[in-house]
Amino acid sequence: MVTEQPALTFAALLRKLRAEAKLTQEELAAAAGVSPRAVSNLERGFNRTAHKDTAVLLAAALGLAGPAAELFVAAARGNVPAEQVLAAADGARPRPGAAAGSPYRGLAAFGEQDAAFFFGREAAATAVLDRMSRLLAGTGLLVVSGASGAGKSSLLRAGVLPRIGADGLAAAPGAVWWPRVVFTPTRAPLDELALRAAVLAGADAAAVRRELEGAPAWFALTARQATLARPPGPAALADGGRAAEREQPGQRRLVLVVDQFEELFTQCPEEGQRRAFITALHAAATSGHGPDQAPAALVVLGVRADFEARCADYPQLAGPVQDRYLVTAMTERQLRMAITEPAKKAGAKVDDGLADLLLAEVRTGQPGAFGAGALPLLSHALDQAWRHRTGPVVTLADYERAGGIDGAVAATAQRIYDSLTPGQQAAARQVFTRLTATSSEGVDSADRASRAELGEGKVAAEARDVETVLEAFAAERLLTLAANTVEISHEVLLTAWPLLRDTWLADTHADRIVRTRLRTTAAEWERHSCDPSYLYSGSLLQAAAQTTTRAPSAGVGG
Numbered sequence: 001m002v003t004e005q006p007a008l009t010f011a012a013l014l015r016k017l018r019a020e021a022k023l024t025q026e027e028l029a030a031a032a033g034v035s036p037r038a039v040s041n042l043e044r045g046f047n048r049t050a051h052k053d054t055a056v057l058l059a060a061a062l063g064l065a066g067p068a069a070e071l072f073v074a075a076a077r078g079n080v081p082a083e084q085v086l087a088a089a090d091g092a093r094p095r096p097g098a099a100a101g102s103p104y105r106g107l108a109a110f111g112e113q114d115a116a117f118f119f120g121r122e123a124a125a126t127a128v129l130d131r132m133s134r135l136l137a138g139t140g141l142l143v144v145s146g147a148s149g150a151g152k153s154s155l156l157r158a159g160v161l162p163r164i165g166a167d168g169l170a171a172a173p174g175a176v177w178w179p180r181v182v183f184t185p186t187r188a189p190l191d192e193l194a195l196r197a198a199v200l201a202g203a204d205a206a207a208v209r210r211e212l213e214g215a216p217a218w219f220a221l222t223a224r225q226a227t228l229a230r231p232p233g234p235a236a237l238a239d240g241g242r243a244a245e246r247e248q249p250g251q252r253r254l255v256l257v258v259d260q261f262e263e264l265f266t267q268c269p270e271e272g273q274r275r276a277f278i279t280a281l282h283a284a285a286t287s288g289h290g291p292d293q294a295p296a297a298l299v300v301l302g303v304r305a306d307f308e309a310r311c312a313d314y315p316q317l318a319g320p321v322q323d324r325y326l327v328t329a330m331t332e333r334q335l336r337m338a339i340t341e342p343a344k345k346a347g348a349k350v351d352d353g354l355a356d357l358l359l360a361e362v363r364t365g366q367p368g369a370f371g372a373g374a375l376p377l378l379s380h381a382l383d384q385a386w387r388h389r390t391g392p393v394v395t396l397a398d399y400e401r402a403g404g405i406d407g408a409v410a411a412t413a414q415r416i417y418d419s420l421t422p423g424q425q426a427a428a429r430q431v432f433t434r435l436t437a438t439s440s441e442g443v444d445s446a447d448r449a450s451r452a453e454l455g456e457g458k459v460a461a462e463a464r465d466v467e468t469v470l471e472a473f474a475a476e477r478l479l480t481l482a483a484n485t486v487e488i489s490h491e492v493l494l495t496a497w498p499l500l501r502d503t504w505l506a507d508t509h510a511d512r513i514v515r516t517r518l519r520t521t522a523a524e525w526e527r528h529s530c531d532p533s534y535l536y537s538g539s540l541l542q543a544a545a546q547t548t549t550r551a552p553s554a555g556v557g558g
């Protein structure tokens, strides 16, 4: 039977959001104009739901707005799973300085909250939903692959997930009720998985994390527990709960989307963690806990096509990689929708001549830079043209001022850089070289860092320079700031901005290979109780020492 356990979940959500807002219980209470006891009772789960008025006040005090605030209030009433609030809050925090109301996402991926501005991917979303639906009868693990910039993250977040929330799946209309979670592996995939699942299951994240390490296949049970959390989303409420009544107990699943699955290889330093992560996901997607039980989770992995072979090295993923769904370039008709419809949604218009020109440029562009990889450049050029527009119509002139399809990213980045003081420019170089990881094969990829880490070891004025740099680049969506972390919005920036590509990254290439490896080794050493056999010696030690001495100019400090 479906049990009700939203209270713990909401308590955990409140604690997390408060921590991210860097507020004490007392500060939050004061900001919201409620009693500290009310906050404390909610966070300890003594009060399982909050009054609507209290929830509205808390949402505002936590800096939530729009859909995130609405979902927060609904979660406080026990009406939607807390996880949905987290997903919305991650993408919905006001981006400081961002031009209000651009219907284009620039280099950032579309999130669930951007679904209204997401066009041209109906067919792809339908295809993915069909695959998911069919997988319910077998192994519940789908790989969605495609080139960098093909639009995988956006398709999953803004195309697929909202449609499950609205219509369910063909083979399971009750899927509107299923809890959904989407996350990226980051450097600590097991931490991330434990946290996301524990929030839903109302379990202790630390306990789930320990289990993932010791007996990862048991994660199937945690996933099952997460499906028991009561998640009547707004659509389901309107349905009067009939969909849930029709659903056989044990049919419910957790929809678990791991986006940017390649981070498991580009960011996570440890093979042991990788294996455990894959084992846990596979177990949740394949094994029921009784003879008639369906598996607990429907797992979707979004992965960059050039990492397919690495994934297929793991026996549990070989089949799903073979049967992957490939996200390909949009057709001309679909691209036209992606260009013109968002502006219409925002009450404006893209000039016909501009739409034609954009389509022609995508069609005749260099293979590699264009084709499946054209979207980020197109998306950024449109976002910039929108910001440069002078009337309700986005024109060719606006677009040209913004730098055109292959020049807009470089033009924006360089314009921001040129507007910085020398101190800030030095900080910018350090930030961008730090945010680029380089594998031992010399392949660059976008990395993620905590804001604290970027400011580490700096005097106050330097730390302020770093903050200024982050805000300036985030305002144009070249960097993405989450609660505590910073990342390059899309790795296309690594190749599209000459200063970064030809100077900063080229100059520090060798150092970054050493440095990335050093970070990996340090993490392993720490996890193995600081066993000295994990430490560098000999020539490795010498190379690392040289690299760190060069730190200030090479941007390898912190």
Ligand SMILES: Nc1ncnc2c1ncn2[C@@H]1O[C@H](COP(=O)(O)OP(=O)(O)O)[C@@H](O)[C@H]1O
Residues within 6 Å of the ligand: 105, 106, 107, 108, 109, 110, 118, 119, 120, 121, 146, 147, 148, 149, 150, 151, 152, 153, 154, 155, 338, 375, 376, 377, 379, 380, 490
């Ligand atoms: N349907 C779409 N319409 C317009 N722009 C899109 C669409 N899908 C993706 N984009 C843009 O393309 C770029 C790459 O999208 P993303 O989802 O991050 O791709 P991937 O995850 O495959 O690298 C982003 O700038 C995003 O805003």
Ligand SMILES: [Mg+2]
Residues within 6 Å of the ligand: 109, 152, 153, 154, 259, 260
């Ligand atoms: Mg992506």
